[in-house]
Amino acid sequence: MSFEPDVLQGFVQRYLDTVVSGSADEVAALYAEDATLEDPVGGGEVHIGRKAIAGFYNNISGAEVKTELLTFRAGGHEAAFLFAITVGGAMRIEPIEIMTFNADGLITSMKAYWGPQNLTQL
Amino acid sequence: MSFEPDVLQGFVQRYLDTVVSGSADEVAALYAEDATLEDPVGGGEVHIGRKAIAGFYNNISGAEVKTELLTFRAGGHEAAFLFAITVGGAMRIEPIEIMTFNADGLITSMKAYWGPQNLTQL
Incomplete structure (x- = not known):
């Protein structure tokens, strides 16, 4: 299974837009039911499933x-x-993320790489 | 298992330096015996093992x-x-890579994300 780069970029942009303007449930709806999320990587917690x-x-x-x-x-x-990502005008974080997608374009896994050294107080 | 960020950055810098100045065997020696390498991701080929x-x-x-x-x-x-990475003064590629390491600091997996759109002819 493979997507053209611009299609994948569209998935990612839709995700970033939904993080800004959508509810938590609307962001979660971009994930597959059995997706996994690790943010930050190495933080010790992997969130499993849309809920x-x-x-x-x-x-x-x-x-x-x-x-x-x-x-x-x-x-x-x-x-x-x-x-x-800028939160509340108070801090800015610049992560590198990896996302995998299923054939329906839903996110099946997300891993966010960042640490305190990538966070700026504004 | 976890490494401090500057230790991980040291592993990565050593890798990038060895790609420049080392032989193929010397680069491969930075990988664990049963490591995997996918470059580019989605290219259809995963290299398994140091050889x-x-x-x-x-x-x-x-x-x-x-x-x-x-x-x-x-x-x-x-x-x-x-x-x-600039090769032969002829082309420059800017990939995003993900590497995982074992307790000995050897690379256990490498995935390189890039495509023709990230390659510049010089």
């Missing part, structure tokens, strides 16, 4: 969030990208 | 290669990074 994933995004709902795609790479049914 | 991995790097040995680490992210025992 747990909605819980994760619920943590940032309510804050004013902005996102910006900085660098995008595609491969097969996977995407790798660097982006910026 | 197959040496064969992969043998393809670029002989050319003058330069590498530059552009963006680095760490998580647990994994690294995600954007870098540039």
